[in-house]
Amino acid sequence: MKATGIVVEYNPFHNGHLHHAAKAKELSGADIVIAVMSGQFLQRGEPAFADKWTRTEMALSAGVDVVIELPYAFATAQASEFARGAIELLGAAGCSSFCFGSEQGTIEPFLKSLELLSTERERYNQIIHDRIQTGISYPKALNDAYLTLTKGSEGYADLTKPNNILGYHYIEAAHKLNSPIKPLTIQRIGAGYHDPLEPGVAIASATGLRNAFFEGEELTQLSPYLPSSSIRLLERVHSEQQGFVDWQRFYPMLRFTILREGPKALSRFAEVTEGIENLIHEAAKRSETFDAFIDRVKSKRFTRTRIQRMLTHIFSGYTQQEAQAIKHPEYIRLLGMTQHGRRYLNGQKKAIPLPIISRAADLTGNMGQLDIRASTLYLQAIGADSLKKEYTTPPIYLGKSSDK
Structure with a gap:
């Protein structure tokens, strides 16, 4: 079986994510989609809107076949480290390709930008250093340096756009790791990264959806933007946790x-x-x-x-x-799988170079203990009754066809 990989947070899983998973499989010609997903804390330094098992079940109910957890050390890191951890895990899981959504929509500009920054690395770093000395933020310094190098030229990726930035880091990570995994991208459609909800636009931003929830919108009113399975699971977690997390x-x-x-x-x-x-x-x-x-x-x-x-x-x-002390992913923490996902993992076990972990009790070392600590603290903040979930929740298995 052939697998393609995607890097996700699903905070929460919405129609844009449904589109991404389907197009990733179509574009890659893969049999299954493997998602490496941030756990209880996210790359922008936020606690997840809903716990990792709820978000896993959303994904498995709507087109993803395997969900593995991106360890805390990478899930909450700056973009380059976030990307490196994710691409390493997708490679270890046997993915022949990875697919990300981008404002760019085509892969060639990213490859051209990678070539430029690889050959002009010393000059690029010097510009970044000089700009930081003026007191601006690191992301702004990166952008200024890139615009300086590409000024007057065409065909490069627009790295002022949030999804393009992450996409570039995925490609850069695969290049630095000398990974054979092939990069693919699809055009991001619908709302922009931070856009509010817009009537008549079925693909909303996760930010817009979260803001609507916290501003008091009923889940049923947001049904145009979410698969029915996401609505059902969010209703469940809202009841159990007496609200969502911020x-x-x-x-x-x-x-x-x-x-x-x-x-x-x-x-x-x-x-x-x-x-x-x-x-x-x-x-x-x-x-x-x-x-x-x-x-x-x-x-x-x-x-x-x-x-x-x-x-x-x-x-x-x-x-x-x-x-x-933490340099590379040390294991594959399995959060959930479908019937097709299980068949894939059973067939790939001997080829996967990292141990596949399905129980928190089997997590060892600094990375594993950090993941447990972060998750239990998240659960403690939600409520003491939830604390045991990190140890007692097995990987979610959906043996039947997905409910979209």
Whole structure:
């Protein structure tokens, strides 16, 4: 059986994700789709809207055949590390290709951009360094350097677009890993990455959907944007967890941790650099809500996303020392599979170079213990009754055809 891979968060799974999974299989000619999915915390430094098992079941109910977890160390990292961990896992799982959605819509511009940045790496890095010295953020410095190198030229990928940026990092990761996995892309359609919901547009942004939920929209009112299986599963989790998850729900625990640790201790956590620990501590003392806290900390140099990643690491206890010790994925954590997915994994077992883990109790080493710690802290913030789920939830198996 032939497999293609996709890198996802499904926060939540909507019609755009349904389209992506179907087109990935069509474009690659694959028999199954394997999704490597972030667990309880996401790349933009946020707790997931719904837990990883709910999001896994959404995916398996709507066209994905295997869901594996992207370990915390990669799921919450900057784009290049996020991409590297994901591509390594898809390669280890035996995927012959990976497919991402992009604003660009064709693969050739990405390959041309990769060639340019590979041959002009020294100049590119120097421009980035010079721009950071002016006080701008790292993402802005990257963009400025890229625009300088491509000025007056055509045929390169537009790396100001969020999905294009991630897509480029996937391709770059495969190149650096010398992976035979083939890159593919499909045109992103419908709403933009951060767009609000728009009547008559069936493919909405995940951001727009989350905002609608938190602003009080009923799930049934959002049915034009979500597969019926997603509506059903979200209704279930909403009832069980008394709502969905965002930073405000986690803020009391986060604030307690920040105030208990103090500024000096905060500096030992991953990505907490340049003295920002003092500002974080002061903001926690003065802020009753998460939004008020963020407003006191964010700046041109420290973007909201960068700060949220720091806060995620403070919340989970992920230290600089741990981050330096984790280099590569050490296992494949299986979250769920369909009947076709099970058949594929059974046929590939001997060829897969990493152990396939189906129980939290089998996770060992720094990476495994970090994944357990992050997940149990997430579950604790939701409610004590949920804490045991990390150890007692087996991989989800959907043996029948998907419910789209």
